[in-house]
Amino acid sequence: MYQGALQRELLRVSIIILAGFAVGWSVDYPLYGLIVGLIVSQIFSIRHASSIFKWSYRQGPAPQDNGLIGYAADRIIRREKTLKERLLNQAKMLQRYNQGIEALKDGVVVLDSVGHIDTFNSAATRMLLLRKNDSGQHITHFVRAPHFVRYFRKADFSEPLQFDLRTFSLQVQITEFGVDQKIMLIRDVTERKRVETMRQDFIADVSHELRTPLTVINGYLEMLTDMDVPAPLAKALAQMGSQSSRMTNLVNDLIQLSKLESASRERNGVVFNLTNLCEQVAGEMKGYSDTASVIVEAEGRLMIDGFKDEMHSALTNLITNAIKYGDGEQVRVSLTQMDRGLEVAVKDKGPGIPPEHLARVTERFYRVDESRESTVGGSGLGLSIVKHALEHHDAELKIESVIGQGSTFSFVIPAFRVGEGVEAAV
Structure with missing residues (x-):
C-alpha cells in the first residue's frame, strides 16, 4: 500500500x-x-x-x-x-480492579518509594480515618503507633506487623512492587484478638484456680513423706510428689506465659544492667546441676532499656534448657555489642536439635524427644515464654544447632534499646 x-x-x-x-x-x-x-x-x-x-x-x-x-x-x-x-x-x-479492591474487607494503600500515599480503598479509609485529599501525605502521619513507625523505617517487610490503633487491632503486611512502589494490606484482627484475649484469660483463670488445690495437695504430700510409712506407700508418695511438683511448674509457666501474652508492648520499660542480670541468673543456676557450670562473657557493663523481670525469665529458661539438654557440659553466655544492637547468645555442648524441629521448638508444649522429657522434666513452655519476652524487647530468638556439637540460642536487642554507660534505675 x-x-x-x-x-x-x-x-x-x-x-x-x-x-x-x-x-x-x-x-x-x-x-x-x-x-x-x-x-x-x-x-x-x-x-x-x-x-x-x-x-x-x-x-x-x-x-x-x-x-x-x-x-x-x-x-x-x-x-x-x-x-x-x-x-x-x-x-x-x-475499573474492574478498582471495584475488586473496593469490595475487599481488608484495607489497601498504595505508597510511593518513600511512603507517601498514592491511592487507597474504602476499608483503609475506615481503619485509618483517611480522606480523599489525604493522597500525597506520608503514611506515618496517620499511623503513629511507635511499632509501626519503627517497622516502616526499618524497611524489613518479610513478616507482618500487628499493633493497636485507636479501637482497632490491625495486622499490616507491606509488599514492594513495580518501580519503587509499595502496597500495604491492612487487616482488622480486632475480633481475633478479642477471642485470643478470652483464651488467655481462660488459661490464666484456670491456672490460678489450680494453684490452690495443688498447694493443698503438695502440703499433704510433704506431710505424709515425713511420716514413717511402708516402702510401697513411700514409693507412691514420691511419684505423686514428683508429678504434683511438675504440675505446679506447669501451672506457674502457664500463668507467666499468659501474663506475657497479655502485656502491652507499648509500656515504658526501665534501664537495667544486663551484664549483672546474666551473672545473677548464672549464680542462681549453681545448684541446678552438679557438673554443669555457667560462664558469662560480656564486653563491659552493658545497659538496656526494657523489662527486667521478663528478661530474667527469658535468660533463666534459656540457661536452664542449656543445662538440662547439655549433658552436664559447660554453658556459655556471651554478650556482644554490634552495629545493629546487643547480641546475647547461650551456647551448650549437648547432642543438638535435628533441623526438622528447629522451626517448631518455640511452640507451646512442643517436644523434640518425648522419651527424654520424662527424665529431664519441663513443661514444654520455656521457649514460648522466651519468645514472648523477647518480642517485648523487639528481639527475635534465633536457634543454631549442629547434631553432636550443641546448640546456640541467641537474640539481638536493637540499638535503640541499648544505652552504654547509663545508670540502672533502682
Missing part, C-alpha cells in the same frame, strides 16, 4: 512538472516552465501538509488524498482507532 501511494505521489509531481515544462517549451521558455511546474507542485504539497496539520489539531477534516498524505492520514486514523479500543479495554479492566 505504501509503494502504491509513493508511486501516485511521484506520478502527480511528475505530471505537474512536465506540464509546466511543456507549457514553457511551447512559448520557447522551457526553463521558466520547469520552474513554474516545481513551484505549483510545492504549492500542492504545502496545501496537503497544511490540511494534515490542521486535522492533527482537530481544526479540519482529514485530508482526502490518494498520495502519501492520504496514506499517512489513513494510517493515523486506523492507529488512533486501535489505540482508543486498547485504552477503553484498559479503562474497563482498571
